[in-house]
Amino acid sequence: MIKNTFILLDGIGEKRERRLWRQGVLTWEDFFNCVEVLDIEWEKKKNYDEFLRRAYDALLCKDCYFFARNLKKREHWRLFEEFISEAVCLDIETSGLTPEKGGYVTVVGLYSVNGYKALVKGENLTEETLQEAINEHKFLITFYGTIFDIPFLKKEFPNLKIEHIPHFDLFFAGKRLGIQGGLKKLETMFLIEREDELKGLNGYDAVRLWKAYLNGSIDSLERLISYNKADTENLFHIGKIFYDMLRTQVGIEEFINNGKYRSSQKVS
Structure with missing residues (x-):
């Protein structure tokens, strides 16, 4: 999806991006090969070409920082497919209190294609x-992590x-898709099963289990x-589902299936 993305370019929003797709400019390569595109002036087209070549190089060397800087946060989902092998799903458990009231992180779980790691x-x-665990990866997946997990960890x-x-x-991808509810609700919605011994457990139980551990229960x-x-494994599964749904929502699948490439010509 990222190679179909033109909202990286200053002055190109979602509407103009769809105009490009509608006219057959579906990838960065298509953009390069067009002499003129839409109503973009020659000098700006040249600057756009240069920027997209930098983006292409960044993608080749998996420079995630380039995209973190140049792609709006709400559009980071577009990187999912290209960075899947470097992605990590992160979820924390806490003692049940906020940091201001003495609360602390009990477990940080990290799941990737290489497996699961728990920091206790x-x-x-x-x-x-x-930090070492995070540095091993180039793409982060959470559920409500923007509001809860990351700020809690930073404190x-x-x-x-x-x-x-x-x-x-x-969480915010779900809102964009019109899907409400927490992680457990999404698991039920998408028929994602947990082991029997874990069914019905929630955040309150996680706090209770930690307290029991402090009292000697390994x-x-x-x-x-x-x-x-x-939790972390299922973030990975739901991430794939939401990625496919978001692709459909923005319309790129329709254009790829029905559109025709228009290389080396004017697109207006």
Whole structure:
């Protein structure tokens, strides 16, 4: 999807992007090959070509920072397919209180194509280990992480650097698609199953399991980690579903299926 994206360009919004698609300019390569595009002046077209070539180079070397800087946050979902192998799903568990009232992060779960990793308070969760784990990836997937997970982590670990990588927040993607509800509701909607022992567990249970662990129950910690693992794995599945739905919503699939490329000619 990112190679079909023209809203990277200053002065190109969603409407003009769709005009380009409608006229057969579906990819950056198509744009390069057109002598003239829409009503874009020659000098601006030249600048656009130069910028898109930089974007193309950034994509080739998986420079996620380039896109984090130049693509609006609400459009970071467009990077999902290209950065899937470098993506990480992140979800935190907490003690149940806000940081202002002494609350803290108990578990940070990170799931990627390489598997799941849990960072647990008092064992291996530090600012350094969390930063190292994040630095291994180039694309972030959360559910409501923009509002909850990331700010909570930043309050506990003030020097943590995480905003510099593209972030696909599934909560806001759902709102954009007209889909309301929390992660568990989405799992039910899309027929995503959890193991029997994890069904029905929620955030309140996660707090309870942590307290039981502090009182000596190792089994409670293992169950808490299993609960968090399910959360992060399912973020990955829902991310793929939402990505496909968003592609359909913006209309690119229709143009790809029905449109014709118009290389090396004027498109107006």
